[in-house]
Amino acid sequence: MSFEINKSVTYVGKIDWELKKFHGDELSTHRGSSYNSYLVRDEKIALIDCVWTPFAKEFVANLKKEIDLNTIDYIIANHGEPDHSGALPELMKEIPNTPIYCTANAIKSLKGQYHQDWNFIPVKTGDKLSLGSKEFIFIEARMLHWPDTMFTYLTGDNILFSNDGFGQHLASEHMFNDLVDQAELYHEALKYYANILTPFSTFVDKKITEILGFNLPVDMICPSHGLIWRDNPLQMVNKYMEWAKDYQENQITIIYDTMWNSTRQMAENIATGIRLSDTNVTVKLFNSNSTHMDKNDIITEVFKSKAILVGSPTINKGISFSVAGILEMIKGLAFKNKKAAAFGSYGWSGEGNKLISAELEHGGFELLNDGLKVTWNPDDESLIKCQEFGRAIGQALK
Known part of the structure; x- marks a missing residue:
């Protein structure tokens, strides 16, 4: 599936309507999910994240319809877990020398999972990658929710590609937050945080405080699962800050x-x-x-x-x-x-x-x-x- 997010960014991920269990049998996904991948075009072209392994061949085939794979200059791997990197082996058969930008911990993860010595370029917080008129700024997001995780910020368009941060397991034909049932969206975002990110709330609080300290404008948040936050995207950032502070309601x-x-x-x-x-x-x-x-x-x-x-x-x-x-x-x-x-x-x-x-x-x-x-x-x-x-x-x- 592909659709235009704006003039620079195209969605090239996979919506998984049938998914009911995730992380083995550890997490229920009653409303399905999505594996979000993004193609960013400027003078240079970058692919941000891939999709889960079962959809690897489908992903590469669809990507070929969207773009000549050989024109992809960079691959950004925000996180090494197979739901985001599973299609990499299939993709790298086609473009084996394309550099993969990720954290040092992600290199360990990807090598450990796929046993390939691809062209890895390690990055850390504050590192930048020029696309021409725009650039990526990389932000390490350790333990949100793996040690290898990072966010990628696109200047000009003011988009934060947040990987597992601010995501939900929710399949929808409408991939923007303002087009769906808000109660369903909120529930799935809360469930995602409660079951996955709760142990790392201290890291969530510190990392969001750090990111806000950069004073980068955020017009859109594009996570790797679920819907894209284009209407008031900081609403979910604020919710994360609230949830990270030992959250509770008047409930027993x-x-x-x-x-x-x-x-x-x-x-x-x-x-x-x-x-x-x-x-x-x-x-x-x-x-x-x-x-x-x-x-x-x-x-x-x-x-x-x-x-x-x-x-x-x-x-x-x-x-x-x-x-x-x-x-x-x-x-x-x-x-x-x-x-x-x-x-x-x-x-x-x-x-x-x-x-x-x-x-x-x-x-x-x-x-x-x-x-x-x-x-x-x-x-x-x-x-x-x-x-x-x-x-x-x-x-x-x-």
Whole structure:
């Protein structure tokens, strides 16, 4: 697919309507995605990023229809991950000597993945590459979200090619932010940040502050996934700054798994107690083992929350597989400035609460209490205790 972004820049990427899982099975992409590649024409011609490996032959074939490959003077690799570089081996068969501009870490990544010694030109922040009447300015963006990542800024047109920064997994026939459902766009941008960039929020904050310090005008942001920000492009930069500062809303999220509905009943009655103590707080419940519930959507809600409650029955002196998996994801994302508590039912031993509490602490959460556990199927008295537990938490978090 190709279309004109402006007189200098042409989109030559791939929209993937069918994509439902990404990073193996680690990330859900309910609305598909895109692999954005850009052709920049001036006195010199540059190609910025490629597409994912499965679309390599298609990409090169379509690129040939757009331009004589031998007229491409430079290739810019903002990031070495295969969703952006996967078509490079196919492309470099056609133009093997074309220089590839990227960070020193990207050279390591690309050599490690493709075992080719192409004509790599390492660049660092502040380096420039003339295209004739315009030039590229390179900006290293380490850990947004890999050590090799960089942004590329095009003078004259004032476009920031931001790779994974400011992107979303969203396929659309309209590739500009002002032409799509704004709620969908915002949700996918938030989900992308929550599930991918949260661990690197400190880097996000510092890097954006650094970039803003350059005082470069930004009329458009062209990421490598999802839509191009041409209407008020800095709105997403501002959102990133907000999200990077230990973001939270007035929300409490309850995550649980259940065997015989005992823990489910606990979760629902805890939620009732929270609402009784604070009618303004948003309370959301998720069964982590439900076939209708997606783990990345749960993580997005955790990102938005000021506190989470996690519940599981005790199973073989442990906790349920689905809760353990969610806790592992939460731990890896290194959330900050959030509180938590555990709860669960048991029959014989009851170690679940202690295990959940330990994982929450390892994940950086401040524990609100020692948790709540109930034996067997909760009776009326136990359900009242659950409501009191929720009421106390709601009061503590007001």
